Amino acid sequence: MARILTITLNPALDLSVETAPLALGEVNRTGHTLMEPAGKGINVARVLARLGHSVTVAGLLGDANAAPFERLFEAEGLQDSFVRVPGQNRNNIKIAEAGGRVTDLNGPGFRAPEDALQRLQLRLKSLLPECDAVVIGGSLPDGFPPSGLAILVEQASRADKPVWLDTSGAGLKAGIKAGPYAIKPNTDELSDWAGTPLKDLASVAATVDGIRAGGVSHVVVSMGADGVFWSSPAGILRSRVPPVSLVSTVCAGDTLLAGMLHGVLGEQSEDTVLAFATALSAECVQHIGVGDPGAPDFHSLLQQTRVQPWPWQNNTGEIRL
Numbered sequence: 001m002a003r004i005l006t007i008t009l010n011p012a013l014d015l016s017v018e019t020a021p022l023a024l025g026e027v028n029r030t031g032h033t034l035m036e037p038a039g040k041g042i043n044v045a046r047v048l049a050r051l052g053h054s055v056t057v058a059g060l061l062g063d064a065n066a067a068p069f070e071r072l073f074e075a076e077g078l079q080d081s082f083v084r085v086p087g088q089n090r091n092n093i094k095i096a097e098a099g100g101r102v103t104d105l106n107g108p109g110f111r112a113p114e115d116a117l118q119r120l121q122l123r124l125k126s127l128l129p130e131c132d133a134v135v136i137g138g139s140l141p142d143g144f145p146p147s148g149l150a151i152l153v154e155q156a157s158r159a160d161k162p163v164w165l166d167t168s169g170a171g172l173k174a175g176i177k178a179g180p181y182a183i184k185p186n187t188d189e190l191s192d193w194a195g196t197p198l199k200d201l202a203s204v205a206a207t208v209d210g211i212r213a214g215g216v217s218h219v220v221v222s223m224g225a226d227g228v229f230w231s232s233p234a235g236i237l238r239s240r241v242p243p244v245s246l247v248s249t250v251c252a253g254d255t256l257l258a259g260m261l262h263g264v265l266g267e268q269s270e271d272t273v274l275a276f277a278t279a280l281s282a283e284c285v286q287h288i289g290v291g292d293p294g295a296p297d298f299h300s301l302l303q304q305t306r307v308q309p310w311p312w313q314n315n316t317g318e319i320r321l
């Protein structure tokens with residue numbers, strides 16, 4: 001069991017809605033709906049706790065609607081070390097239509113106060129000695145500059161803690177420059193970072209090479225139904241997901257990151273790490289919410305998950321990209 005600190009700078013209440021294909025501009029009747037406290041670091045924390053780790057959640061939490069978050073932390077055994085700030089945590093709406101299309105409506109949330117970074121740095125000073133790894137996940141609230149994120153990455157790295165970063169846009173640009181240990185962009189986020197659409201694995205690989213040359217040890221690219229591309233000091237692996245009945249892809253990236261961190265900290269073989277994390281993320285898309293390692297079909301999903309070195313050479317010597 002490891003001690004992990006996750007940081008969420010812009011938490012959200014996710015309202016997930018399952019519905020038949022939407023008729024825009026009409027009255028639609030929904031199926032199952034669920035409102036849950038979320039945000040990338042919090043979701044990762046939930047999965048890691050279910051995997052048996054001791055997890056502290058930190059970041060910025062709006063004080064006007066903190067109660068549902070506090071109840072979740074209590075229920076899931078997460079140590080609450082969030083810095084309280086004035087204002088409301090945002091509401092994010094996730095519409096999962098039958099057929100698998102998911103539409104995210106992510107709100108802006110509170111405005112970070114001017115002393116937010118300073119208060120976080122102080123909080124990290126006491127939390128960092130007590131953890132084995134740090135996850136920083138999600139977007140930045142208004143008023144919190146990308147340079148502030150870079151400062152947090154540097155603070156944790158200076159304390160010799162591996163930082164796993166999952167963010168997007170300007171935050172990802174600044175964060176990568178600060179030299180985290182690992183990043184987990186999806187293909188769109190990586191394309192945005194590269195400034196060009198990455199349409200095949202060869203261009204993903206070339207972009208990832210550039211990032212790793214800049215000092216990031218692990219780059220995990222999540223590619224939706226196309227699986228995962230993982231470049232690390234041990235080489236490059238690519239996984240393929242098992243067949244699943246798709247409900248919602250929300251939280252799949254967070255579940256994947258948690259699974260990867262679990263395996264890497266456990267010093268399992270690279271194949272085992274990637275198969276486990278991929279299968280757990282595939283489990284996640286079968287329902288609303290984070291992936292469940294205790295799901296009855298998890299073992300079967302794991303058995304059907306494929307991991308290969310990339311590029312892959314078949315027994316006739318033919319190279320497949």
Ligand SMILES: Nc1ncnc2c1ncn2[C@@H]1O[C@H](COP(=O)(O)OP(=O)(O)O)[C@@H](O)[C@H]1O
Pocket residue numbers: 185186187221222223224225226227228241242244246249250251252253254256278279281282285
């Ligand atoms: N349609 C799908 N079928 C099976 N697995 C999926 C599907 N979509 C996503 N996954 C799994 O979840 C992982 C993360 O999903 P992805 O959409 O790439 O990330 P993010 O949620 O960060 O955008 C994928 O790499 C894959 O392993």
Ligand SMILES: O=P(O)(O)OC[C@H]1O[C@](O)(COP(=O)(O)O)[C@@H](O)[C@@H]1O
Pocket residue numbers: 010012014038039040041043092106137138139140168249250251252253254255
């Ligand atoms: O901070 P961002 O980038 O707006 O993302 C927040 C959203 O991402 C989620 O953490 C889900 O992320 P993933 O689908 O990438 O796993 C939601 O719970 C949350 O609403």
